[in-house]
Amino acid sequence: xxxxxxxxxxxxxxxxxxxxxxxxxxxxxxxxxxxxxxxxxxxxxxxxxxxxxxxxxxxxxxxxxxxxxxxxxxxxxxxxxxxxxxxxxxxxxxxxxxxxxxxxxxxxxxxxxxxxxxxxxxxxxxxxxxxxxxxxxxxxxxxxxxxxxxxxxxxxxxxxxxxxxxxxxxxxxxxxxxxxxxxxxxxxxxxxxxxxxxxxxxxxxxxxxxxxxxxxxxxxxxxxxxxxxxxxxxxxxxxxxxxxxxxxxxxxxxxxxxxxxxxxxxxxxxxxxxxxxxxxxxxxxxxxxxxxxxxxxxxxxxxxxxxxxxx
Amino acid sequence: xxxxxxxxxxxxxxxxxxxxxxxxxxxxxxxxxxxxxxxxxxxxxxxxxxxxxxxxxxxxxxxxxxxxxxxxxxxxxxxxxxxxxxxxxxxxxxxxxxxxxxxxxxxxxxxxxxxxxxxxxxxxxxxxxxxxxxxxxxxxxxxxxxxxxxxxxxxxxxxxxxxxxxxxxxxxxxxxxxxxxxxxxxxxxxxxxxxxxxxxxxxxxxxxxxxxxxxxxxxxxxxxxxxxxxxxxxxxxxxxxxxxxxxxxxxxxxxxxxxxxxxxxxxxxxxxxxxxxxxxxxxxxxxxxxxxxxxxxxxxxxxxxxxxxxxxxxxxxxxxxxxxxxxxxxxxxxxxxxxxxxxxxxxxxxxxxxxxxxxxxxxxxxxxxxxxxxxxxxxxxxxxxxxxxxxxxxxxxxxxxxxxxxxxxxxxxxxxxxxxxxxxxxxxxxxxxxxxxxxxxxxxxxxxxxxxxxxxxxxxxxxxxxxxxxxxxxxxxxxxxxxxxxxxxxxxxxxxxxxxxxxxxxxxx
Numbered sequence: 001x002x003x004x005x006x007x008x009x010x011x012x013x014x015x016x017x018x019x020x021x022x023x024x025x026x027x028x029x030x031x032x033x034x035x036x037x038x039x040x041x042x043x044x045x046x047x048x049x050x051x052x053x054x055x056x057x058x059x060x061x062x063x064x065x066x067x068x069x070x071x072x073x074x075x076x077x078x079x080x081x082x083x084x085x086x087x088x089x090x091x092x093x094x095x096x097x098x099x100x101x102x103x104x105x106x107x108x109x110x111x112x113x114x115x116x117x118x119x120x121x122x123x124x125x126x127x128x129x130x131x132x133x134x135x136x137x138x139x140x141x142x143x144x145x146x147x148x149x150x151x152x153x154x155x156x157x158x159x160x161x162x163x164x165x166x167x168x169x170x171x172x173x174x175x176x177x178x179x180x181x182x183x184x185x186x187x188x189x190x191x192x193x194x195x196x197x198x199x200x201x202x203x204x205x206x207x208x209x210x211x212x213x214x215x216x217x218x219x220x221x222x223x224x225x226x227x228x229x230x231x232x233x234x235x236x237x238x239x240x241x242x243x244x245x246x247x248x249x250x251x252x253x254x255x256x257x258x259x260x261x262x263x264x265x266x267x268x269x270x271x272x273x274x275x276x277x278x279x280x281x282x283x284x285x286x287x288x289x290x291x292x293x294x295x296x297x298x299x300x301x302x303x304x305x306x307x308x309x310x311x
Numbered sequence: 312x313x314x315x316x317x318x319x320x321x322x323x324x325x326x327x328x329x330x331x332x333x334x335x336x337x338x339x340x341x342x343x344x345x346x347x348x349x350x351x352x353x354x355x356x357x358x359x360x361x362x363x364x365x366x367x368x369x370x371x372x373x374x375x376x377x378x379x380x381x382x383x384x385x386x387x388x389x390x391x392x393x394x395x396x397x398x399x400x401x402x403x404x405x406x407x408x409x410x411x412x413x414x415x416x417x418x419x420x421x422x423x424x425x426x427x428x429x430x431x432x433x434x435x436x437x438x439x440x441x442x443x444x445x446x447x448x449x450x451x452x453x454x455x456x457x458x459x460x461x462x463x464x465x466x467x468x469x470x471x472x473x474x475x476x477x478x479x480x481x482x483x484x485x486x487x488x489x490x491x492x493x494x495x496x497x498x499x500x501x502x503x504x505x506x507x508x509x510x511x512x513x514x515x516x517x518x519x520x521x522x523x524x525x526x527x528x529x530x531x532x533x534x535x536x537x538x539x540x541x542x543x544x545x546x547x548x549x550x551x552x553x554x555x556x557x558x559x560x561x562x563x564x565x566x567x568x569x570x571x572x573x574x575x576x577x578x579x580x581x582x583x584x585x586x587x588x589x590x591x592x593x594x595x596x597x598x599x600x601x602x603x604x605x606x607x608x609x610x611x612x613x614x615x616x617x618x619x620x621x622x623x624x625x626x627x628x629x630x631x632x633x634x635x636x637x638x639x640x641x642x643x644x645x646x647x648x649x650x651x652x653x654x655x656x657x658x659x660x661x662x663x664x665x666x667x668x669x670x671x672x673x674x675x676x677x678x679x680x681x682x683x684x685x686x687x688x689x690x691x692x693x694x695x696x697x698x699x700x701x702x703x704x705x706x707x708x709x710x711x712x713x714x715x716x717x718x719x720x721x722x723x724x725x726x727x728x729x730x731x732x733x734x735x736x737x738x739x740x741x742x743x744x745x746x747x748x749x750x751x752x753x754x755x756x757x758x759x760x761x762x763x764x765x766x767x768x769x770x771x772x773x774x775x776x777x778x779x780x781x782x783x784x785x786x787x788x789x790x791x792x793x794x795x796x797x798x799x800x801x802x803x804x805x806x807x808x809x810x811x812x813x814x815x816x817x818x819x820x
Contacts, residue, residue, distance in 0.1 A: 070660075072660065115499075115656055116499075132435070132437075132658055132659075132660050132661065133660065134660070135660060136435075136657075136658060136659045136660045137656070137657065137658045138656075138657045138658075138659075139653070139655065139656040139657070140654070140655050141652065141653060141654040141655060143442065143652060143654050144440065144442075144654035144655055147479065147481060147483070148479075148787075151479055151480045151481070151783040152783055152788075154480065154779070154783065155480075155779035155780050155783035156779075158778075158779040159775070159776035159777070159778075159779050159780070160776075162775035162776060162778065162779075163772045163775060163776050165775070166768075166771045166772045166775055167768075167772060170768045170771075204787070204788060205727075208724060208727060208780075208788060208791055211776060211777070211780060211791075212727075212731050214772075214776045215731065215735070215772060215773035215776045215777070215795075216731070216734065216735070218769070218772050219735065219738055219739075219769045219772075219773075222765060222768045222769050222772070223742060223765050223769075226761075226764060226765045226768065227765075230761075230764070231750070231761075233750060233752070242745075242749060245745070246741060246742060246745040249685075249689055249741050249745075250737075250738040250741050250742070252685065253682055253685045253686065253737060253738070253741065254734050254737070254738065256681050256682075256685055257678040257679070257681050257682050257734070257737075258678070258734075260674075260677050260678050260680075260681045261674040261675070261677070261678040261730075264670065264673055264674040264677060265670060265671070265674050268667065268670045269667070269670075269671075269723070271723050271727075272671075272674075272723070272726075272727065275727055275730075
């Protein structure tokens with residue numbers, strides 16, 4: 001009885017697998033439309049964004065220069081904001097509260113004004129001195145931030161080029177390598193578009209996160225390409241499916257771990273919150289770009305090569 | 312259970328043990344009782360008796376000290392009267408007896424629980440990055456600047472600090488000053504003020520700050536450096552201070568020559584016609600009338616004065632004290648060769664530090680717990696899942712071990728780096744696990760070889776992506792790149808091979 005049931009299950013599993021394989025064989029090229037549409041919308045959105053803002057992202061004060069003061073006291077943010085608004089340049093006031101009790105822990109004031117002015121204005125309002133007991137201060141001068149941003153951007157670019165070179169060196173065939181690089185690029189680009197769409201500001205931490213994404217996103221692509229190109233024991237679909245099983249386990253594990261960590265640190269560290277948010281967006285897009293974009297291009301390539309060999 | 316481990320697993324175990332020793336020391340530092348001396352005021356009684364920074368105070372007057380509270384409790388109320396008392400401080404290696412009527416001039420802190428050094432952004436402190444205004448510095452100039460600044464900060468009484476040179480991709484040099492713990496007042500002024508001190512009569516310079524013109528500056532001696540009683544003025548108080556300096560022979564001669572040419576003041580015949588004007592960075596600080604008796608005389612003793620104001624008596628006294636201290640420091644160390652600009656200044660409150668580390672630890676452990684659930688749900692094998700988690704965990708310990716060994720400062724970017732190491736580590740272990748269960752017609756060894764082909768590929772792409780960051784942005788994000796490269800290299804060389812062997816054993820069973 002038991003055994004029979006199991007084999008039944010196995011059969012239905014196999015049947016389902018065959019259905020999926022048939023579907024995929026028929027429509028895998030069409031599937032490319034999904035990432036293509038998202039990529040196109042991202043391009044259009046980024047174009048409009050650039051037209052409106054004259055830049056590819058909103059930068060925060062760690063990249064434009066300015067002051068950020070965190071006061072570890074309970075302060076009415078709205079009142080503070082209206083007081084400061086005509087005294088400090090491009091001001092944002094944020095509140096940090098405890099994750100569970102929702103109680104306010106501190107207030108963050110960010111402005112492009114310099115450290116001295118900001119501190120003076122705040123002390124006037126608060127009527128007490130800001131010391132290192134009750135506050136933290138971060139100031140970046142515009143002289144540093146300009147060069148800083150350019151260099152970080154250059155580092156990201158260089159990292160991408162190096163990564164691309166290594167991919168070419170590993171696989172030494174043009175189309176599959178290009179598919180990996182394309183998948184990595186679309187990951188980063190779509191993440192940036194959504195990042196902007198959500199109104200987030202780029203910081204040095206954000207740039208770190210994009211660098212992490214370069215390393216993270218190609219892992220699964222390398223796994224896929226390796227299994228598909230360097231092994232011959234199974235059918236193409238089986239090789240893809242085995243990579244899919246391993247790869248999604250990898251990405252989903254990472255995603256769940258990062259989401260958990262994000263929930264815990266979100267009330268505490270702006271730096272880690274930004275890194276984790278970018279990674280969550282990026283890894284989600286990575287699922288799409290590895291298992292649709294990269295798979296479809298690779299399958300197309302292998303099938304063409306096979307049919308050419310037969311002919 | 313038969314304990315026959317392969318050499319790869321042995322290497323992992325040995326390195327793990329060494330890392331734990333590196334992190335916690337032998338015997339472990341968290342077992343150490345007492346308080347750590349973080350600074351001793353130079354020339355104080357405690358200093359003369361041999362108490363030094365870095366020593367650990369185990370007991371005071373034979374009362375055991377477990378932590379900061381004990382130390383405070385014992386010293387509290389001891390020096391209420393002006394009576395001279397005898398206190399016995401026992402450190403790890405010596406016993407120090409002090410006969411004093413005031414509390415020892417030292418600062419102490421809780422002994423840290425590990426040898427890991429955390430960055431200022433995690434435990435609090437201040438960091439300033441400085442460059443010359445409108446000038447590209449050469450490596451000699453920046454070294455010069457660093458020497459003067461170190462000297463200045465030391466003269467000011469700050470010892471627990473790091474001053475070093477950093478450069479960026481464009482070849483610009485910066486000076487980076489890092490001070491752990493509480494942020495000193497006037498930090499901005501101390502490191503970025505050019506501090507050009509000039510004493511002029513009319514527009515002729517008599518002397519400037521620095522050792523060329525000034526032989527010595529009186530400090531801490533009430534007979535030649537004093538602060539007067541605060542005086543009430545409109546809207547607050549003003550406090551005068553004055554201290555003596557000794558001019559070098561050259562400067563004294565110059566003083567004589569210049570005063571020689573002056574006339575007697577017509578309205579105030581006790582003094583000369585022009586005063587001695589003191590300028591700090593081209594701003595007039597004070598004007599001193601020169602008594603006529605000094606005319607043309609080679610005098611080396613000069614009194615410098617100034618004042619501090621404040622809303623209350625206490626405030627004006629404190630400003631005067633701080634002003635005097637600053638002026639003394641600048642007169643001793645002289646001016647910086649060029650104008651400076653602070654390009655980055657972070658002062659992080661040490662209050663939140665401990666809490667912050669705790670949150671990061673909780674986040675890390677919870678995330679690892681989630682990974683455990685996912686892995687167990689997917690593979691349903693307790694041994695393999697456990698091996699995976701333990702391997703990832705050991706990777707973190709090895710990174711911390713190496714960081715402690717080379718005194719690497721673990722800052723927030725480094726923590727982010729550890730995160731990516733654990734993330735990619737788990738990913739690669741999943742690859743190993745899956746490869747072990749696939750292609751069963753191949754030998755286990757061949758299957759592992761296949762896994763490593765994928766892992767090495769992923770490894771190299773990650774490393775090359777991190778390399779540019781080692782230099783970009785004046786190295787402020789170097790921690791991230793360094794920890795990541797260190798971690799994934801450890802992974803590929805040590806933990807991954809060991810994990811593969813563990814999987815082989817588990818699969819064979």
